[in-house]
Amino acid sequence: MAAPMRRFASFIHHINRSNSLLMSGRSRVICQRCRYLSSLEHHDYDLAVIGGGSGGLACAKEAASYNKKIVVLDYVEPTPNGTQWGLGGTCVNVGCIPKKLMHQASLLGEAIEDSRHYGWKVPTDINHSWEEMVEAVQNHVRSLNWGHRVQLKDKRVEYLNAKGTFVDEHTVKAVMRNGDERTLTAGNIVLATGMRPRYPTNVPGAVEHSMTSDDLFSLTKSPGKTLVIGGSYVALECAGFLKGLDLPVTVMVRSICLRGFDQQMAGLVTGYMEDTGIEFLWQSTPKSLERNNDGTISVRWSDCRGHEEMDTFDTVLFAIGRDPQTTKLGLENTSVKLHSNGKILGRNEQSSVPHIYAIGDILEGCNELTPVAIKAGKLLAHRLFGGRSEVMDYEKVATTVFTPLEYGTVGLSEEDAIQRYQEDDLEIYHAFYKPLEYSVADRSSDQCYIKAICLREGEQRILGLHIVGPNAGEIIQGFAVAIKCGVSYRQLASTVGVHPTCAEELVKLHITKRSGLDPTVTGC
Numbered sequence: 001m002a003a004p005m006r007r008f009a010s011f012i013h014h015i016n017r018s019n020s021l022l023m024s025g026r027s028r029v030i031c032q033r034c035r036y037l038s039s040l041e042h043h044d045y046d047l048a049v050i051g052g053g054s055g056g057l058a059c060a061k062e063a064a065s066y067n068k069k070i071v072v073l074d075y076v077e078p079t080p081n082g083t084q085w086g087l088g089g090t091c092v093n094v095g096c097i098p099k100k101l102m103h104q105a106s107l108l109g110e111a112i113e114d115s116r117h118y119g120w121k122v123p124t125d126i127n128h129s130w131e132e133m134v135e136a137v138q139n140h141v142r143s144l145n146w147g148h149r150v151q152l153k154d155k156r157v158e159y160l161n162a163k164g165t166f167v168d169e170h171t172v173k174a175v176m177r178n179g180d181e182r183t184l185t186a187g188n189i190v191l192a193t194g195m196r197p198r199y200p201t202n203v204p205g206a207v208e209h210s211m212t213s214d215d216l217f218s219l220t221k222s223p224g225k226t227l228v229i230g231g232s233y234v235a236l237e238c239a240g241f242l243k244g245l246d247l248p249v250t251v252m253v254r255s256i257c258l259r260g261f262d263q264q265m266a267g268l269v270t271g272y273m274e275d276t277g278i279e280f281l282w283q284s285t286p287k288s289l290e291r292n293n294d295g296t297i298s299v300r301w302s303d304c305r306g307h308e309e310m311d312t313f314d315t316v317l318f319a320i321g322r323d324p325q326t327t328k329l330g331l332e333n334t335s336v337k338l339h340s341n342g343k344i345l346g347r348n349e350q351s352s353v354p355h356i357y358a359i360g361d362i363l364e365g366c367n368e369l370t371p372v373a374i375k376a377g378k379l380l381a382h383r384l385f386g387g388r389s390e391v392m393d394y395e396k397v398a399t400t401v402f403t404p405l406e407y408g409t410v411g412l413s414e415e416d417a418i419q420r421y422q423e424d425d426l427e428i429y430h431a432f433y434k435p436l437e438y439s440v441a442d443r444s445s446d447q448c449y450i451k452a453i454c455l456r457e458g459e460q461r462i463l464g465l466h467i468v469g470p471n472a473g474e475i476i477q478g479f480a481v482a483i484k485c486g487v488s489y490r491q492l493a494s495t496v497g498v499h500p501t502c503a504e505e506l507v508k509l510h511i512t513k514r515s516g517l518d519p520t521v522t523g524c
Ligand code: FAD
Pocket: 050, 051, 052, 053, 054, 055, 056, 073, 074, 075, 076, 077, 088, 089, 090, 091, 092, 094, 095, 096, 097, 099, 100, 162, 163, 164, 165, 192, 193, 194, 195, 213, 234, 325, 328, 329, 359, 360, 361, 362, 367, 368, 369, 370, 371, 373, 402
């Protein structure tokens, strides 16, 4: 690099270090570009990405389109049960993908039951093979692992199956699977190491005798009678598909389910799960786990009255939250600042060290969702190397809980809307509806419900949309675009529905909660 350029780069580097946490969003974006100039001081790579999951891979692949020298380090620490997997991170290996496929397996079981009502002569003694399902799911997962490797190669991104730790702020030590070590330097470093399931620290036998979602999707034999501990996304989704595969399932919840979500909707989700035969142990906490001679596990817990209870299970699955993978990154060798929860503090994905960035689950304030990690990673690559300025918007991100009856949502819950606005300033439209397909199949639609939370004044801008019902994930995606564009209730109501669908019930909403009228949809 020419001397004036080097001096300019060094000047920018100095300014950025002192100002980075004080800058406005726009100036930080401009400085992310400046930082790229400063990174032209000699380093082995323009960009090193630690963590080859949703966010890290997206960032690396996008950055590669600018002809930069890029390396991705990815390493999977085995679970306490020894489970390990390939490139692609949580979503591909132990998250969204195997979960959704197993959700589908369970929905197919329901569809087989429904089909009898539609004239299909299905034998009565049909059963499900866990082993065949796992093999098929894992084959797909392996194809995705392979696909990621090929894409990195095609884009000339170097991939190291290695654990990365900081030596200093520009230097990373890579420890390969066989123990070999390599030290590399990079102008920019992106951290995308994700989260891993947490075990309780105060429950004897928990680590030795239980598992987490990291083990479940590749289990070579059926989990049998299962106790799921936890009340959020992972717990309810796993409990839901296990029950759908005809396994006895109990869910132990210490407080409420789906904290942070609209609690009326959460109640419908768990209500439906209870109707399918899942037992819920409310306000209960585990005390100990013990392995019996026959391989089963005896679990003692404290119930809602504080009484000790005991039962025996084939499998105990802890789904009590996930810890950010920041403790073994050598961050003590940098000035990267962490939140008390272990996540990295930053603005526009930039940490307190200007050339070190964090994306995905480990970034404080980031929704822990795959498409969020991917979008943030891509946008960061464009800002770093493409001179672009668009930053990630973490607001109004749609999500779906893939429970037996899916729950799709975007925007504010009723509780949050009431907290942010006066209750009297809100108008809430709602409807209980019956999916047409349920009628012939004679299925209960008691929990199929839609809610639109709107401002009461003027055009009635929609603040939050919620739907519990079949295919809610597919439905909410399109409506999320409208919400992002600031859609009002008037515009929603002036939209013509697609008949006969569940989605049309959203554009037909007309009963307000305030009116007290029966919100049950009758007829077409
Ligand atoms: P990850 O994908 O977790 O990738 C991080 C990678 O970094 C991992 O491979 C890790 O092993 C590696 N790593 C860690 N430390 C190091 C190191 N020091 N050196 C090298 N490599 C390291 N989201 C959705 O949007 N939809 C869903 O349906 C959904 N379902 C889910 C179901 C389950 C059971 C779980 C657990 C999560 C689910 N999620 C879902 C969340 C989603 O999987 C995550 O939000 C997403 O994977 C986060 O991506 P990431 O890039 O931040 O991290």
